Amino acid sequence: MNSVEVSNEQLLDLVNGKNALHNLSVSVLVEKVLARQEGILTSTGAVRATTGKYTGRSPEDKYIVEEASTKDKIDWGKVNQPISEATFDKLYTKVLTYLKKQDELFVFNGFAGADKKVRMPIQVINEYAWHNLFSQQLFIRPTQEELVNHKAEFTVISAPNFKADPSVDGTKSETFIIISFEKRTVLIGGTEYAGEIKKSIFSVMNYILPENNIMPMHCSANVGQEGDVALFFGLSGTGKTTLSADPKRRLIGDDEHGWSSSGVFNIEGGCYAKCINLSREKEPQIFDAIRFGSVLENVVVDEKTRIADYDNGALTENTRAAYQIENIDNIIVPSIAGHPNTIVFLTADAFGVLPPISKLTKEQAMYHFLSGYTSKLAGTERGITSPQATFSTCFGSPFLPLPATVYAEMLGRMIDEHNVQVFLVNTGWTGGEYGVGNRMKLTYTRAMVQAALEGELNNVETVKNDIFGLEIPIHVAGVPDDVLQPAKTWVDQSAYYVKAKELALKFKENFKKFSDVPKEIELLGGPRI
Template structure:
């Protein structure tokens, strides 16, 4: 099938009598509940379950091997190639599948709050609640913007279409396929709405560097003095929690770009983990879940319709999607100046990394490329003890280009704008997971706030020998014995053994980058300082 035919088929689909375009939140809530896709909670959030897939399916994600992009993409386990023929055949099947549905839902919006670099997108959804998710997560156009809106990328999402691997050339029934040439993201066989969000982010990670803009998997906030802070970290490290600070305004909680103008949010909403959520610990997130929000796989009492955020029986990856303006303390529009402070968050279950340390530029680039945190026992099948996990640039699954492209851009930005970079361990202290204790959130908040205020500039530092990190000797309201992780362990020999064990994992992981600037590999990592 030719590209012209595919384009015409898409136009035909969008002109169908079953198309519902740009419905309001109440209309989408009504559609989702009346069609049995979801139920309402007591607060009016839409609660849906995603069935078999309660998270992303990275092994079912592909990029079409096309002349326009094949020499730029970092092919491998993350960016898996698939032929144009397989894509076009599946695309045609999915469009035919959707044409038979009694209702489809279209959202038109943007990715990127900076008008100079934003991407016009549209999603075509089989489920009303998926369209509500897109409405809440992406940037909603004004009435005037909607009139002139022409989508540059289209998400075609058919959760009830399941591929036949033997016929369709996929590895399973599920597929997430990106065509840079056709400007299509094709999703099928999974009901997990987060696939839309992360596919668009992957597109931005391809497009923005060509414009000289660094795409970042991070949260961001800004203080009263226009002091912008970035928070990088993998799931469970506290990225969303720490960026939601009552004394600072939130720019965004997950995806940003850093241009010559400053930082901007790529999204128009937040996608927060809700496992063990409470108003006491995370009041901004808790209170943002209201009418029109989307809850994924959260257990809700059938009678009272009260969510039980402590119940992880469906999945530990329970989620809430809500528009960013559901939080009071935000920046509108979601743009700000250049960052003065960058925080890398890690939940170290080995308990050997300092709770906070200041990084050199080389160390910043090393730890950015490493993207370290820990998987904990019991969180995944087969994980019986803490496991080190590394996600390049704190967002490996979403990087179409080689990792060093992003790391070098970060290094240039640090140089140009003089940003201070800190590594913060929100994980364990006094021993490994199961022996030591989790770092108190109150201590972490105090340390991070001190870093952002600039209070740690010029303070006396203590050098940590295994990872070459510089740790503040004193921070007001934080016990001094916490600041040096070795001092927090009763058994110093066990600490030394675990520190060397983790250092080796860092070095082994870093070998995958091949030839990297000597300054990064020799000055940034363990035992090279």
């Protein structure tokens, strides 16, 4: 009997055990969370849980098993760290033995992918009831008929209280997130942060979907009244959630999507929104979505009133809310739409030099997609005293098992096939860098994005930015013309060019890591210095 057969037998033994509770209703899971003292009930009916010392993902503790069928395909390195099959097998047996001894075990069967033609049946096994509730909120829930014939193609096993011994188990720390593509298993231990469950399946989809000629994307998506589809790519703090939540457009999803020959589909069945400083005034859709069955993670709650204090970052700035997408009023059901008409790359440039909006050629789109640029601000992390350029490949480098070129080439092909208009939108600074200039007015950004989505910028007159080679519209309704040309907003224009060249060099330095990218992408898509 080979190791795959052994692991399958061990898994069946676990899920068929007397302590395994399958597909409990939301109400029963909430009762379990409270009875087991894993969390508390808030004033809106949401469950609040805390995650101890791990309040975010642990990228240095994430591994992929080096297996015969995958070892030549994975982009090995700091993001995708290899671990041996023998190491995985020993840890797998230990974790399953540990879980069999627990009084209760929670099993969820559902799907990843709203498109039924390509969706993946998944199984999530949790030590914690609140993690199972979280999984029900984030993944696609089956109907009773679908549950009868459900056969998981990938299983996530999460045991937060099982801590690895690095000297024995071959890990770097007590925490581990390990993907085995041959055994079709994700093994998680030593961390209570629920985001690891969600993102591990996204990493799996980033490997599997391209094999089926489907592009996986870390983006939000919505659809207009005429059926026009828009995608929003952007790292944290760039305005992805804010700009995709448009009362005039229906939400497809807020974070993870696939793009197939049929169009765009949401990978998830829920949302996992940051909620630090959340208010009904600023983000009413998210605020009102947090209700019974939702999960609040590391949010400070008043002990007496049980009212969530979203402005309080005492536990972490990375406070989160997980809720079913159906809790949002303005959505498309099911979460499927046609091919994108418009793609928006969002960046918050704290150097204050990128245009607030620019049209991209296919080569520029591929270049900026590979770059995935935004800025870290002074004061956001210890030791940062001035704006820092940060690059995340394809706007999601922690979740890409394959080489970046795989995803970039798919994007370029899709842009050509479907005649997609691509824009780079800077929601960051204007009139100077952070500390000197001002943040771009949200009203201006909304006006520019609206013009882009409605096709008003497809054939307008543009002027080329000397350094970045970007085509900038000379006029957008509702936006002062000078604001569109970043150099004109600086008091000292020579200082603008100094700072612009500084950022351009950072782009070029970052792009050196893409040695296998065709040279024309850099020559035609990158800065002109």
